[in-house]
Amino acid sequence: MTEENNEKSGAENLSRRKFIRNSSYAVGGLAVGGVLGSVIPWGTEDQDQQQQAAKQVKNYNNALMYFSQAEFQTVQAAAERIFPEDDNGPGAKELGVGFYIDHQMAGSYGFNARDYMVPPFFHGEKEQGYQGRLKRREIFRIGLREMQNYSHQKFKKGFTEIAEDEQDKVLSDFADDKVNLSTISASGFFDMLRSMTLEGVYSDPLYGGNKDMDAWKMRNYPGDQMNYTEIIADDNFQEIEPRSLRDHM
Incomplete structure (x- = not known):
């Protein structure tokens, strides 16, 4: 292999390594922005906006199966x-x-x-x-x-x-x-x-x-509770947040 070919091959390897290195930075940036960014409170939305967005989630259980x-x-x-x-x-x-x-x-x-x-x-x-x-x-x-x-x-x-x-x-x-x-x-x-x-x-x-x-x-009904062992012996009235079968998954 000639000296010119060696230099060309070395330049290609450096270019390839530089591309891989820069790509890893980009992927890392996406990871930080996508995963960690969803955890870190960046202050782009206040709590009310987040709650409003959560309420707008579609309920796919609200679909007609029989009636017109x-x-x-x-x-x-x-x-x-x-x-x-x-x-x-x-x-x-x-x-x-x-x-x-x-x-x-x-x-x-x-x-x-x-x-x-x-x-x-x-x-x-x-x-x-x-x-x-x-x-x-x-x-x-x-x-x-x-x-x-x-x-x-x-x-x-x-x-x-x-x-x-x-x-x-x-x-x-x-x-x-x-x-x-x-x-x-x-x-x-x-x-x-x-x-x-x-x-x-x-x-x-x-x-x-x-x-x-x-x-x-x-009606202050507790719904589907798995058990009442923590409060069953307590003489005081206990208010319990209701739970659905879905909450036990």
């Missing part, structure tokens, strides 16, 4: 009248009860997966509950449609468009079987709607309702 948008709006409005917002705290709508009911209709509960659904079907007594071939998801869809029909018949508007006292009247007429339906029981549908509304209010947020555990907080 129109059906969902009707469910929300009806549930809100059953469990309305008041001075004690939020109502069914803000607590996400509509999503809870939607998810239940899309799952095994809505399909009556654990119920005996083989004919023949007989007309049972009211105390026996529902006796028939329709699945809960089908009953709910029919019930919502009949609520809209009855609302138009009585008040010339859809259920979501009428005043709250008029909505209460529609729900009361269903509860008292004053609405004549050929396919389902009006009171049976209302009982299911009311029961599922309360379930959505007080169930674990994992299932779509009880947003931020606010319903538990209204």
Whole structure:
């Protein structure tokens, strides 16, 4: 190898080493800016801005799995009248009860997966509950449609468009079987709607309702605690922050 080639090769090696060295500095800078930078309080955002950004994180549990948008709006409005917002705290709508009911209709509960659904079907007594071939998801869809029909018949508007006292009247007429339906029981549908509304209010947020555990907080209910061994022998009343099943992961 000639002297000229040796010099050229040495220059290339120096250039390559310089590039690698500079690249490592750049990577190190990214590490400091990306990892350590997220830990070091640089003062670019105040605490309020950070909290606001955290609140804007999307809740992917708030997604429809069964209802149409129109059906969902009707469910929300009806549930809100059953469990309305008041001075004690939020109502069914803000607590996400509509999503809870939607998810239940899309799952095994809505399909009556654990119920005996083989004919023949007989007309049972009211105390026996529902006796028939329709699945809960089908009953709910029919019930919502009949609520809209009855609302138009009585008040010339859809259920979501009428005043709250008029909505209460529609729900009361269903509860008292004053609405004549050929396919389902009006009171049976209302009982299911009311029961599922309360379930959505007080169930674990994992299932779509009880947003931020606010319903538990209204009743000072501790939620899903693993144990109470630290306070069980204490005679003094203890306030415990509620926990969801998600908090144990």
